[in-house]
Amino acid sequence: MRDSVIIVRLRSVAIAFFIFTSIFLIVPSYASAFSLSDIPLIGFMFTKxxxxxxxxxxxxxxxxxxNFSDSLFDVAQDEAIVFKVTVTNNSSAxxxxxxxxxxxxxxxSMSETKIDIARLNRNETxxxxxxxxTNARNISVSEQKCAMNIANLLYKDELATSDSAEVCITNKLNSFGKVLGVQSILGSNSPSTGIFDEIGFIAIPLLTFMAGLALYLISLILEFRLL
Incomplete structure (x- = not known):
């Protein structure tokens, strides 16, 4: 009787693992966007x-x-830019x-940054x-590539995403390979290879599936011993 209960429980857990793996693979919009580097922000994605x-x-x-604007066009490689993020308290609280x-x-050429505003007084900005x-090393010569840069405002369990600031970068290398734009670098980080994220994306459903399969096989062995 005890072995029968163990078999049922093992199979229930195995089925749960199989269902998780199926959901992870069936929903491409979630799977393709999943990255281990996003884990700290998961809580922000479902806030009101x-x-x-x-x-x-x-x-x-x-x-x-x-002259700040929502978009900046025809920016050269390695050119220094500045983002301005304005946070406003529109109330008397x-x-x-x-x-x-x-x-x-x-x-x-900068990584994700967390800025602690701490306190906003009444009607304060x-x-x-x-x-x-800018980094145009993955852009062909004379090609222009535009990208959105996002700033998120968090207050307790509430999240607001601003209209992104768009930066359009043009690779302005001449025939001698010299940069024609501004070359001063105010601070840059080496680009991430993303290998760890890719391994994590593959490993999570694979390990879950293997664990479920192992539990199911153990239940079959126990069931065979009862015969």
Whole structure:
């Protein structure tokens, strides 16, 4: 009798593992977007819309130019740019524990950044300036590639995503291979290979499936012994 209960439980767990694997593979929109590097932000993806009392705006400009806009076109490789993120409290209430998550595109030489705003008083506005450089090394000569750069505003369990600041980069290398644009680098990070993320994406459903298969085989062995 005890062995029969164990068999039923093992098969139940195995079936649960198989169902998880199936869901992971059947839903391509989720599977293709999954990355181990996204795990810290999973909690933010399912939060309710932020109150209209808080707002966030992201714009971009060349370093040394105060003409910020939603889009910046024809930017050269290794050119210094600056993002301006404006967070505003539109109410008479005071907000604490406010965080901004800055998520640049792959053609911007900076990693995801977390900025702690902390406190916003009544009708207060705070601005964040983030400097970076462009990276057009994966763009063909004379080709232009545009990408959105996102800033997220978090307050407790509420999330608001700004209208992204768009940066269009052109690879302006001449025939001698020299950069024609600004070459000063204000801070860059080596691009991630993404190998770990790819391994993680494959390993999670594979390990789950193998664990389920092992449990199912053990249940078959126990059942065979009872015959």
């Amino acid at each position: 819309p932020v109150s209209s009392n808080l707002s966030i705006k992201k714009q971009v400009a060349l370093v040394g130019n105060d 005071i907000f604490n524990d406010i965080v901004v998550i800055e998520s640049p595109s792959e053609n911007i 705070k601005e964040i300036l983030i400097e970076a450089t």
